[in-house]
Amino acid sequence: DVKVTQSSRYLVKRTGEKVFLECVQDMDHENMFWYRQDPGLGLRLIYFSYDVKMKEKGDIPEGYSVSREKKERFSLILESASTNQTSMYLCASRRTGGNEQFFGPGTRLTVL
Amino acid sequence: KDQVFQPSTVASSEGAVVEIFCNHSVSNAYNFFWYLHFPGCAPRLLVKGSKPSQQGRYNMTYERFSSSLLILQVREADAAVYYCACTTGTASKLTFGTGTRLQVTL
Numbered sequence: 082d083v084k085v086t087q088s089s090r091y092l093v094k095r096t097g098e099k100v101f102l103e104c105v106q107d108m109d110h111e112n113m114f115w116y117r118q119d120p121g122l123g124l125r126l127i128y129f130s131y132d133v134k135m136k137e138k139g140d141i142p143e144g145y146s147v148s149r150e151k152k153e154r155f156s157l158i159l160e161s162a163s164t165n166q167t168s169m170y171l172c173a174s175r176r177t178g179g180n181e182q183f184f185g186p187g188t189r190l191t192v193l
Numbered sequence: 194k195d196q197v198f199q200p201s202t203v204a205s206s207e208g209a210v211v212e213i214f215c216n217h218s219v220s221n222a223y224n225f226f227w228y229l230h231f232p233g234c235a236p237r238l239l240v241k242g243s244k245p246s247q248q249g250r251y252n253m254t255y256e257r258f259s260s261s262l263l264i265l266q267v268r269e270a271d272a273a274v275y276y277c278a279c280t281t282g283t284a285s286k287l288t289f290g291t292g293t294r295l296q297v298t299l
Binding site: 085090114116121122123124125126129139171180181182183184185186187 | 276
């Protein structure tokens, strides 16, 4: 079974802090994704990566950056956290040629 | 703008068949995906495809710009959020709907 893990289930940070959210997958998938989930807005794509050191902006990239130094790991970075980034963050991965995305359990981030 | 539309809430009685409808405005989309999401857990794929399909109690209908998820013999434990998503043939990314919360009454 594909396993996607996220480093924290809950995270509380202060406005202006730099925040790292980590995601690791164990199935050698080429593609990885970061979403945020907000009530009434569903899942919105922030960034995705289709290979090591490659990244593409999703629908709401503003205020975020990403890093993909190794195939199994995809990091989401909030350079200066703001209260409107309080949300549930979900990571997913997908094999190239496949169409199913496998999700992690999410990190609930609260920015005070 | 590429968007996927689904109702915010659907209510059903236990034992009934419930239908959750989804339609989209995604250019050249042809694959639909239905995910189940319990809070605190990873979203899980239920059914997918570019034609009508079934996986256990979950049926998916397919039209060019819409799909429905039908859940047979609904149970109280099915109360969760259901996401519809679609993708084009070559794009990596899925476009998700806003999610439908299923409420099940006994």
